[in-house]
Amino acid sequence: MKKLNKVAYLVALATTATLAPIATTHAAGTITFGEDQYISLGFGMRGSYSRVEDGAGNGSSYSNDFNLDSARIYLSGSLNKYIKGMLNTEKSIAGQGFQVIDAAGIFEITPDFSLWAGRFLSPSDRANMAGPYYSLGGGYWAGIASRYGFNGGYIGRDDGLAVVATAFDQRLAYSFGAFEGNTTFQIAPVADLVESSRGSDGLMYAGRLQYSFWDKEPGYYGTGNYLGAKDILTVGIAGRTQNNGAVSATDQGKYSSYSIDFLMEKQNVGPGALSIEAAYYDYDTDGVFTSEEGDAYSAGLGYIFNEKVGIGQIQPFVRYQRFDADNNVDLRQTDLGVAYIIDGYNAQVSAVFSQLEETNESDTNSFLLTMQLQF
Template identity: 85%
Template sequence: MKHLNKLAWSVALATTATLTPVMSSHAAGTITFGEDRYISLGFGMRGSYSRVEDGAGNGSSYSNDFSLDSGRIYLSGSLNKYIKGMLNTEKDIAGQGFQVIDAVGIFQMTPDISIWAGRFLSPSDRANMAGPYYSLGGGYWAGIASRYGFNGGYIGRDDGVALVATAFDQRLAYSFGAFEGNTAFQIAPVADEVESARGSDGLMYAGRLQYSFWDTEPGYYGTGNYLGTKDIFTIGIAGRSQKNGAVSATDQGQYYSYSADLLIEKQNVGPGAVSFEAAYYRYDTDKVFRSEEGKAYSAGAGYIFNEKVGWGQIQPFVRYQRFDADNNIDLRQTDLGVAYIIDGYNAQISGVYSHLKETSQSNTDSFFVTLQLQF
């Protein structure tokens, strides 16, 4: 394996509408048609420049590449205070069209209870629910430990229905649903589910339970870090299971996974706010895919200074991930970075040094500079 040094500029514009009382708010343009009737529109893109050692065609020179990593359109709407929905798209890998990643109807039964039906994020760990734009330092940093692309759809989406609810003044949040599972949903022109090798078919059941001891965390699609705006002490557990959920060309078996995660953030610790997060994962594919079963760990810590420097605040951070697979391949990644927070998750720049180590392989060192904007 070649030793890589990457210098990447990632340009991100990710926009989502203010959808429902149980979702995070994002900037967008909104047209209202009366009380509790509206349509909101947003758009987003992520682009990058990369420079990779020995990455050129001759195998010995640096590569220089620009790429459009993400291009999205976001729509949301409300018919009344009981029926709402959203539609989000992502460009396909070839960049020739768009594919639906979220298409969901949301039925608000009571202020604390809603039913979601369609395609959306199934209940899972905090990193997966927060997604690429709402985590410490930006980017979907927990991709090594949080491996929900394997079962439940690429970037965590899946087709199904779920109960999404809160209790005790939103301190307790819980969700449970049934989904198609066994999904090879990719951002590509052709996306299909994997059929069972023996003809049997079972739904994937997924759930999440979390409790906030300090400030509450409203919203189903979550946030990985509050950037010094809240005091957070929240613990969560999640799990999913599917009969015949692990299917290869020659075999199939039970799929299940479970996780536990923790987020602590405290304001006014010295001249700023400190944050710490950690998570543990266990994956099992009934020995069908030994490379996708095993134990995983992740942890992150950050400190955001209250005083602005120019336009924004400084937030140094460190992150660590490990996936110890049952095929004896151990994958570890350590990130050291500094974020410049201009306007929360609407505008920030970060620089990250990343060290990736894989069993029996040479190390990979990378350096990234990312720019994130939301409108």
């Protein structure tokens, strides 16, 4: 069991760093053809060096690995005032070639109400909507607590239709949709890949509701940290459910998950900006996967200094995650790190020390150095 979890942790370091939603703020080149007609092209990449305790092939030595965690091409366009779209790719998990992760038509009925159709990230918690490209510290995926990515298509995307809207001067943001949702847990590192009849072919329904008390947070794909650019006080709730959405080789049951998340960022707290985040999750698989149901928690604290050191700003941070599974195996991870912010989320590097704890297993210590660039 210990060896399996070490391998799973290595896989998580290498692959879940690709679970970021497509950027809405990355640098990109735009070609304009006319009024409300354009094509925008950009790309991003994440690379890392990791050193993981007992991660080597012999199971007892530290691993030392350089990884290209993510290589991504962003395409978006507008046909007219009402019809827009995006097509985005990510390198395959095997590292050979690219795979389409987002291919969606966006029908903007009004500035505050749109319909999304195709393949994209379904409504969920803030951590999943932001992903590692836009989260505190960079290169971070809250995969212990935020397990939404394990339900849906490739790296959390799914085929479906959703309403994406805002109200009350964009302070209230809400989204709701119906999705295929029939690949539950198939990409979880420690889960078996299951191909089984689901019985009734029910859809997965997902939704998110959030309210911003201070500065507004426009857009669907979210941001986990604003790097001192805004005063944020936002609370969000999310949920998803599917009959026969949890399928094993021998059983099937209803899948459901619910969460509440909180983000506060305040400028001019001393010589910089303070950020505090927290989230709670409840997962249920109707007893089919007891290792994937239970309660989860996450919290983070960051501080970014206003004054630059060289060409960038320094942002120390600490994070904590915990998942209390119904199979009585608890996972806990503590991260302590520092990020060097050169150009927002377009250019930054970070260094993180992590400790992973698991019931009845020895702790796993690791060091991760990441670089992120977007153009």
